[in-house]
Amino acid sequence: MKLAVAVATLTIAVVACGKIQVGGAHKIQEMDVALRAALDGPTPEYATKDIEGKKLWPQTRAFYERRQFAPAWLEKARPRPQVDALVKSLREADREGLDPTLYNVSMIEERRKEATKGFLSDKGIDPREAGALDVWLTYLYMKHASDLADGLSDLARTDPTWRIRPEKFDPLAHLEKALSANHISESLRELTPSAPEYDRLRVALAIYREIQAKGG
Numbered sequence: 001m002k003l004a005v006a007v008a009t010l011t012i013a014v015v016a017c018g019k020i021q022v023g024g025a026h027k028i029q030e031m032d033v034a035l036r037a038a039l040d041g042p043t044p045e046y047a048t049k050d051i052e053g054k055k056l057w058p059q060t061r062a063f064y065e066r067r068q069f070a071p072a073w074l075e076k077a078r079p080r081p082q083v084d085a086l087v088k089s090l091r092e093a094d095r096e097g098l099d100p101t102l103y104n105v106s107m108i109e110e111r112r113k114e115a116t117k118g119f120l121s122d123k124g125i126d127p128r129e130a131g132a133l134d135v136w137l138t139y140l141y142m143k144h145a146s147d148l149a150d151g152l153s154d155l156a157r158t159d160p161t162w163r164i165r166p167e168k169f170d171p172l173a174h175l176e177k178a179l180s181a182n183h184i185s186e187s188l189r190e191l192t193p194s195a196p197e198y199d200r201l202r203v204a205l206a207i208y209r210e211i212q213a214k215g216g
Helices: 002-040 051-066 081-096 105-115 127-150 171-181 184-189 196-213
Strands: none
Touching: 002 051, 002 127, 051 127, 051 171, 081 105, 081 127, 081 184, 105 127, 127 171, 127 184, 171 184
């Protein structure tokens, strides 16, 4: 009897595995179509209309063209570990004087939770949405990297009297290097200034925020 149950259990597992593999292939195809549609369609709303946004969106498209439109953050419509690393960095953006809400961190975290509810199944994210989400995550990484490297406001462009020119920064190359080395968090952290004066400003910001949180 025990042998029969074991055989039946194994048979069910094999059949289920086969279904997951077929479903996985279907998801890959659907996600590929959605990803290409997101890149070929009109500029999304999250791509800002300022100078930075007009630079980052073409770079986002170029990023996928270089990798033959392979997704970077999701596999078979399921988030890769790099997504968690990116979300963690975006959540900690306030330490650098940036507002995490600028990057819609809460929405990303919600989608991440939805994708993990299918324990021992091939649930993941709807592949029709996963392609667009992958593109959005790429844009968010490059935007956050640019904000860390150049700041939210490029005074060299908005104020003609500003004499200090920012160092040339290529967010696309930085992202490709980070993904290749699997160092998402580290790649963003290294963009922050290493000067002791900046460290003191970071500490002061944390102190003032604590005072504010206490009603001061």
